[in-house]
Amino acid sequence: MVFQQLASGEPLVHNGTVHAPDIEMALLNGRDVFVRRPTAHALWVTPVECIFTRTREELADGRWLAGVQASSGAAEAWHVFGKLTQQGQLEQLGQVQAASAEEAMKLAIETYTQHEIWVWWVFPVAQTLSSQPEEAAALFSFSETHDFKNQAYYPVITLMREIRNKKQAGGKRG
């Protein structure tokens, strides 16, 4: 799973997945697939199997939440992501400390109550690889200089108008 932060201070958002034999290659592949544009401030990857997810539909009857058992193991940090709008991507909400994925999910649902969430994800911080600030220039700056990837680079509307005007003027003369 690949997550991208567009600018400092903004939440990371989920982009999609890449295939890779290890997590470092996943970060590089994620860069190639998702940072062609817009550019990134930071990129995270985590293995798909580390994502624990529940949708609003799955949580609707309350049975799953009621069945979550308290774990006795050591607590670790979990990233929490949620889908806030119908059309939106999942975005970063924060972190919780929990001993299991189920417990992390329950805690996330109890903690982040200010939004209506359609899909919840939790995954261990320890299983996430983040790009480092000192790598950012080497990883991402290539995509800042490619003006020609911007549709505004091509003045096609002006060109078409000029051709039509010229034709009209020519028609009047003829």
Add this chain to the structure above:
Amino acid sequence: MYGASVDEVKQDGAEDPQKLAEFEARIARGEKIEPGDWMPADYRKQLIRMISQHAHSEIVGMLPEGAWITRAPSLKRKLILLAKVQDEAGHGQYLYHAAETLGISREEMVDMLLTGAAKYSNIFNYPTLNWADIGTIGWLVDGAAIMNQTMLARCSYGPYSRAMVRICMEENFHKKQGQEQVILLSQGTPEQRKMMQDAITRWWWPTLMMFGPHDTDSPNSPLLVRWGIKTRSNDELRQDFVNQMAPDLMALGLTLPDPDLKYNEASGNWEFGEIDWDEFWRVVKGDGPLNADRMAARRKAHEDGQWVREALAAYAEKQQALN
């Protein structure tokens, strides 16, 4: 876990009527269906078919344009074309991912493409014979694709819709760079104008075929509309495309190869002649100008990449053993 594993995917048979009603109510309310949510087996099946075909089209679609990277007339056009072809590879990746959330693996999908079990867009079975074809593909072919993709960006399946939003944003660059080239060549030297006209003459009809069979011959359409996957029909999209493109192409002094093309003041539509459906079905069934070449190129690329996949896997294994 994220997505569905194949064994929990219900294959066939009747759906629970109450669940189906709730599902259809969600779609009617404009909600997005997400991996993990209940969905009818047919919804899953149709989406896998559509999304994987779409992914394959992006991947095979790199071939006709890729052939001109080494022959681009300037460094600027080479950079643009390289970036565009690279985008198509990225789009294939976004879409394979969206299909994976439905419980099919990337390996299965690639296999289905390479064995010929899965289809990809017919348009890529036509050859790119001159440089003007590159502008034409950008403006017409990507333009036609955008009409379809703009519709799919609103579709009911969350991962597909999100992939489409991203793709549409990037495709707009593809369309504009193509349009600019067609404009410049059509206003250029007599030789450039001739080249441009030749490209439009060859690509016009295959582009109209991209929207698929007539609504009356499109068996999956009613279900796809009902489940919010498609929101507009093949014929509606095709008409919009002709209305948008025909006046612009003619303003550039280009001739479209359709004697029946005329503007209907009453309907506001550009009426056009009948598509050669024999040709359409011939190409779908594998007998297009370049079907065999395209598949041979994909197979070779897959086989040539084998040692890279093996080396990466061996390295990952070794690193894991060290840790």
